[in-house]
Amino acid sequence: MADHIFMAEVVQPVLIKDGGLFLVCRADGGITAECGSGLGLFHRDSRYLSRYELCIGAAPTLTLMSSAARGSQSVHDLTNDVVRQLDGAALDVQSLGVRLDRTLDGESLVLTDRLVIRNFTAGRVAFRLSILIDALFEDIFELRGAKGARRGPPRKAIATERGLAFRYRGADRVDRELEVAFSRSATSRARRGSRLAEFDFALESQASDALTVTFTVHEAGAPRAATPPTPAFYDGVKVHSDDAVLNAVVDRSFRDLAMLRTGLQDNFIAGGMPWFVSAFGRDSILAALQTLAFDPRPAEGVARLFAVYQGQKRDPATGEQPGKIHHELRLGAMARLKEVPHRPSYTSVDSTPLYLILIGEHARWTGSLDLFRELRLAIDAALAWMDGVGDSDRDGYLDYTGDTPEGPINQGWKDSTFGIPRKDGGVPKSPIALCEVQGYVYLAKTLIAEALRVNGEGGAADRLEAQAKKLRQRFNRDFWMEDEGCYALALERGGRQVAVVASNAGQALWSGIADPDKAARTADRLMAPDMNCGWGIRTLSERAAAYNPLNYHLGCVWPFDNALIVAGLRRYGLDEAALRLFGALVDAGGHFALGRLPEFYVGFGREAGLFPARCPFAEPMQAWSAGATPYMLTSLLGLTRVGAELRMERPVLPAGLGRLALRGLTLGNARVDCELERGADGVVAGRVTTARETDR
Numbered sequence: 001m002a003d004h005i006f007m008a009e010v011v012q013p014v015l016i017k018d019g020g021l022f023l024v025c026r027a028d029g030g031i032t033a034e035c036g037s038g039l040g041l042f043h044r045d046s047r048y049l050s051r052y053e054l055c056i057g058a059a060p061t062l063t064l065m066s067s068a069a070r071g072s073q074s075v076h077d078l079t080n081d082v083v084r085q086l087d088g089a090a091l092d093v094q095s096l097g098v099r100l101d102r103t104l105d106g107e108s109l110v111l112t113d114r115l116v117i118r119n120f121t122a123g124r125v126a127f128r129l130s131i132l133i134d135a136l137f138e139d140i141f142e143l144r145g146a147k148g149a150r151r152g153p154p155r156k157a158i159a160t161e162r163g164l165a166f167r168y169r170g171a172d173r174v175d176r177e178l179e180v181a182f183s184r185s186a187t188s189r190a191r192r193g194s195r196l197a198e199f200d201f202a203l204e205s206q207a208s209d210a211l212t213v214t215f216t217v218h219e220a221g222a223p224r225a226a227t228p229p230t231p232a233f234y235d236g237v238k239v240h241s242d243d244a245v246l247n248a249v250v251d252r253s254f255r256d257l258a259m260l261r262t263g264l265q266d267n268f269i270a271g272g273m274p275w276f277v278s279a280f281g282r283d284s285i286l287a288a289l290q291t292l293a294f295d296p297r298p299a300e301g302v303a304r305l306f307a308v309y310q311g312q313k314r315d316p317a318t319g320e321q322p323g324k325i326h327h328e329l330r331l332g333a334m335a336r337l338k339e340v341p342h343r344p345s346y347t348s349v350d351s352t353p354l355y356l357i358l359i360g361e362h363a364r365w366t367g368s369l370d371l372f373r374e375l376r377l378a379i380d381a382a383l384a385w386m387d388g389v390g391d392s393d394r395d396g397y398l399d400y401t402g403d404t405p406e407g408p409i410n411q412g413w414k415d416s417t418f419g420i421p422r423k424d425g426g427v428p429k430s431p432i433a434l435c436e437v438q439g440y441v442y443l444a445k446t447l448i449a450e451a452l453r454v455n456g457e458g459g460a461a462d463r464l465e466a467q468a469k470k471l472r473q474r475f476n477r478d479f480w481m482e483d484e485g486c487y488a489l490a491l492e493r494g495g496r497q498v499a500v501v502a503s504n505a506g507q508a509l510w511s512g513i514a515d516p517d518k519a520a521r522t523a524d525r526l527m528a529p530d531m532n533c534g535w536g537i538r539t540l541s542e543r544a545a546a547y548n549p550l551n552y553h554l555g556c557v558w559p560f561d562n563a564l565i566v567a568g569l570r571r572y573g574l575d576e577a578a579l580r581l582f583g584a585l586v587d588a589g590g591h592f593a594l595g596r597l598p599e600f601y602v603g604f605g606r607e608a609g610l611f612p613a614r615c616p617f618a619e620p621m622q623a624w625s626a627g628a629t630p631y632m633l634t635s636l637l638g639l640t641r642v643g644a645e646l647r648m649e650r651p652v653l654p655a656g657l658g659r660l661a662l663r664g665l666t667l668g669n670a671r672v673d674c675e676l677e678r679g680a681d682g683v684v685a686g687r688v689t690t691a692r693e694t695d696r
Helices: 244-259 281-290 297-308 351-366 370-374 376-387 435-454 458-478 504-511 516-526 559-571 575-589 628-637
Strands: 014-018 021-025 040-043 046-049 051-056 062-067 073-079 096-105 110-119 125-134 156-159 163-169 175-182 187-191 194-203 208-219 238-241 261-263 267-269 490-492 496-498 639-642 645-648 659-667 670-678 684-688
Touching: 014 073, 014 096, 014 244, 021 096, 040 208, 046 175, 046 208, 051 096, 110 125, 110 194, 156 194, 163 194, 175 194, 194 208, 238 244, 244 261, 244 575, 244 628, 267 281, 267 297, 281 297, 281 351, 281 559, 281 628, 297 351, 297 370, 297 376, 351 370, 351 376, 351 435, 370 376, 376 435, 435 458, 435 504, 504 516, 504 559, 516 559, 559 575, 559 628, 575 628, 628 659, 645 670, 645 684
Parallel strands: none
Antiparallel strands: 014 021, 021 040, 040 046, 051 125, 062 073, 073 096, 096 110, 110 208, 125 194, 156 163, 163 175, 175 208, 187 194, 238 659, 261 267, 490 496, 639 645, 659 670, 670 684
């Protein structure tokens, strides 16, 4: 996801979200105003609440625990430090219990904080509670260090009858306001440019009192968001097994995916939090694809929304080209003022074929061509882009030059400036044709051809199938490294191999472009110790000159990448390797808070007794990481639709798992449950229950 921001101040932030409103805070519920922290209350790429500091007796509260397991709510248990009471007497540490319950309402754009304070001493206490509040209305790109942001007049902070109001008219001529209301009277004054609200409390022994603070976001001229789906995304989906860690990881996956639902013209799955709550090309597409079996509505929302923003013209500033699917869409002031290219930007070579894969898989899984027919113009334009402008040197491979006004960038999922290294660590020359992207093109054409044939367009289907077959033949010739027993990471200018072993080769198995003999050898190569760290397959071999197990594209482990590789291994019947990799990812999930797999984690070797660790600059919550485990499960079960039936082909279970049940799969307008169980003889048997109608 481009070069990452280092969140040094917040190693484990608390994240809550509802619709387009989300909040990132410290464990004590606090928010600091520094750029780069990623803390705050956000809406449409603008930070509305920039500072929130809670003090008792002028001292910050102490944190006991915090949890945001419910998604749109968090709870923070706090206590006091040693402070002076209103009469000057000392109040010992941990004399008070402070419970902060926090709830987001994305439809009303309201954050509600309810503070309950209890006196645990034997006598009466009287103290002052203060909250330092500020709203600076920064664009999210300002917080990420972007230069040249135009600001409107200074924001106004005023006392109101109910509390406070912060108002700002941006340089984009959008009026933004944060209204703050208190449930009890307060004194308010300016402090360090912010507003300090103070409240006096007097509590008898064991008595409690409460304060409610509501923050309401107002934005003039904002486009209306889509109505939240009913039922909510992934409602009724359950996974049960005799492995508690697996249950926790999958449960967290679906909770996070539901929380990442965001509305624009349609409802879609946002890329991640805190930096990527947006319609993010490959991330949103793959998350919808990973969970298609559980709920097709995210795929439908993504497909429709991305068709709206499909490229129509050539624009070097944003990378837009006719037919190309966008990379990142932003709605904040800097995008509106064209200070950043994400309005949207089109700097990804893979979003377009992945978009076609999503539509093709949707038709295959749902048994309906309605979405395919609805988006036919977008499909035809995407196919034309892949065969035309997308192949800059006309050599038959989808490629990119990476040229932008800001300098060259990589346009695959390893999109950092250093993400595609040669074996010696050098930088390849453009145009660059990535290994996995050719597989995406192959799969896209195969799936769209299948839909065309069902739609009665046999001639068009034949042409696409012939193109896919030719691409597969050339790919297995040009990308294969016989000495490594693996596919090259890419081809650079002149068709020269970027002859380095990387995880991208595993995705060639997912797409089906690999010849069977080469798929088996590639699997063996990826499962070797220099690539498989025991917690998953690294992005880059430790034998490569550029290898760094701490770097996200040069040695870390990405859950989404490994999930695609698991599905690829299953495609070619390499079940033992698939099960080993699945077990590694689930084990890794058990080492992270709430069972939440992060965007990526450190690629240290498991054999050394080291645990997986989240890098400080990894996105704490990522859509395609949340979708990784559900997708691997559907791969292990071999779920496929045959006519109007759901079937399991060659289902397998890890050795330590005796039973597994998936509840609430969708098949057309029906709900389906399936179950696997290992018998006394070790044989895995599966069954599918009778379908029942959904309320979709």
